[in-house]
Amino acid sequence: MSENTDALPTMGERYTRPDWVRRINLMGDSIGGRPQDLVPIDAGELLKLATASLGGMPAGNLGDPDWQQRFESLAADLDSSPMHVLGRLMTKQELLRSLRTRMLLTAAIDATPQITAEPVRAPVMIAGPARSGTSILFELLGLHPDLRAPIGAEALHPVPLPEAGLADRLEMGQSEQEFWADIQPEFLAMHEFRADLPVECITLTTGSFAGFHWSMIAPLTGWIPDLAVNYSYERQILQVLQHGAGPTQWVLKTPGHLFVLPDLFAEFGDAWVIQTHRDPARTMASTASITAMVHWMRFTDVDAVGNAQFVHDAFAFALNDSVNLRANGVVPDERFVDVSYTQLVSDPIGALGPALEQMGLSMTDAYATAVRDYLDHKPKGKYGVHRYQPEDWGMTAEGIRDATAQYIERFDLPPEG
Numbered sequence: 001m002s003e004n005t006d007a008l009p010t011m012g013e014r015y016t017r018p019d020w021v022r023r024i025n026l027m028g029d030s031i032g033g034r035p036q037d038l039v040p041i042d043a044g045e046l047l048k049l050a051t052a053s054l055g056g057m058p059a060g061n062l063g064d065p066d067w068q069q070r071f072e073s074l075a076a077d078l079d080s081s082p083m084h085v086l087g088r089l090m091t092k093q094e095l096l097r098s099l100r101t102r103m104l105l106t107a108a109i110d111a112t113p114q115i116t117a118e119p120v121r122a123p124v125m126i127a128g129p130a131r132s133g134t135s136i137l138f139e140l141l142g143l144h145p146d147l148r149a150p151i152g153a154e155a156l157h158p159v160p161l162p163e164a165g166l167a168d169r170l171e172m173g174q175s176e177q178e179f180w181a182d183i184q185p186e187f188l189a190m191h192e193f194r195a196d197l198p199v200e201c202i203t204l205t206t207g208s209f210a211g212f213h214w215s216m217i218a219p220l221t222g223w224i225p226d227l228a229v230n231y232s233y234e235r236q237i238l239q240v241l242q243h244g245a246g247p248t249q250w251v252l253k254t255p256g257h258l259f260v261l262p263d264l265f266a267e268f269g270d271a272w273v274i275q276t277h278r279d280p281a282r283t284m285a286s287t288a289s290i291t292a293m294v295h296w297m298r299f300t301d302v303d304a305v306g307n308a309q310f311v312h313d314a315f316a317f318a319l320n321d322s323v324n325l326r327a328n329g330v331v332p333d334e335r336f337v338d339v340s341y342t343q344l345v346s347d348p349i350g351a352l353g354p355a356l357e358q359m360g361l362s363m364t365d366a367y368a369t370a371v372r373d374y375l376d377h378k379p380k381g382k383y384g385v386h387r388y389q390p391e392d393w394g395m396t397a398e399g400i401r402d403a404t405a406q407y408i409e410r411f412d413l414p415p416e417g
Contacts, residue, residue, distance in 0.1 A: 124359065127253075143374060
């Protein structure tokens with residue numbers, strides 16, 4: 001990290017909030033500056049509302065007897081954070097929707113216990129930092145006839161809702177997935193969220209109350225994630241989604257997998273991990289920019305420098321550690337598929353072919369045509385350009401490369417720019 005961080009602009013100096021967002025947040029000031037008085041986040045109230053809306057608490061617990069205690073800790077931590085009015089409203093809705101999703105999932109498994117005996121066969125897990133090609137790779141692999149990617153709508157609502165007359169899952173999913181870009185339009189150039197696009201494991205597992213979504217949206221101090229529980233929940237939601245659909249091989253994605261590779265393989269021993277590789281000096285600043293933006297959507301004040309320092313240290317450790325874990329046999333190196341970002345963007349078919357072959361999948365003419373057609377209709381920069389430089393976030397390219405030297409050397413990554 002650079003020492004000259006005092007001169008860096010604040011998030012408020014970097015971005016202008018839409019008027020409707022600013023006005024909603026001013027409602028907190030209008031009642032004395034305590035947004036929690038307008039939008040309280042109370043675990044007991046949320047549990048009561050979810051239970052009443054579904055006609056009672058299901059008997060099972062998805063093999064996780066501590067989930068309610070963890071949920072209460074999470075809600076208390078979020079309630080005590082200084083989120084603005086809109087941030088609290090978004091977060092309260094996510095908590096309540098996630099509660100209902102968890103209860104509906106539990107009831108489905110209670111009713112048909114054999115669902116949990118169905119195998120989640122050799123899931124393909126994409127892992128890599130932002131701007132290393134993970135999102136487009138996810139979407140392209142989701143087109144393969146032998147793979148299935150969960151889309152946003154079914155991740156948020158994996159079980160049909162009992163209420164009549166509601167919007168369908170796709171329309172309801174839009175209210176969450178696409179709302180992020182409504183709050184800050186520049187976000188769309190950073191990351192496209194859509195209810196009909198493949199969605200990350202972070203979103204798929206919000207109902208575990210144990211995973212990365214909650215620590216991504218807010219700095220938390222009292223609640224602690226439980227990644228083993230989170231992966232167990234992910235297995236069960238995939239089992240419910242695939243039930244009745246015949247043999248399914250999932251393709252999944254989140255940068256968070258890089259941090260917990262042993263936990264991933266402990267739950268999914270036959271998983272394939274596609275690790276995308278790019279010069280960290282190009283990816284690190286983008287990750288800092290995105291995570292700061294996610295906080296800006298919910299908070300008035302964002303510690304952009306502290307956030308960037310955390311991103312720098314965390315990803316430098318994870319990237320270097322992935323080298324050690326694979327070399328030392330802590331995780332099975334033979335289950336990793338390495339994909340170069342530069343090849344993926346310059347020759348997508350050439351990058352996908354060997355990756356598919358390693359996993360026992362075919363690059364057919366029909367699939368190659370589908371990939372080309374998809375890319376033709378989704379040109380780079382479709383929603384504007386996400387500009388980011390290390391210096392914008394208190395970093396330097398040299399410092400990032402020094403911190404990730406082990407990783408860069410192992411995968412022979414040339415510097416970009």
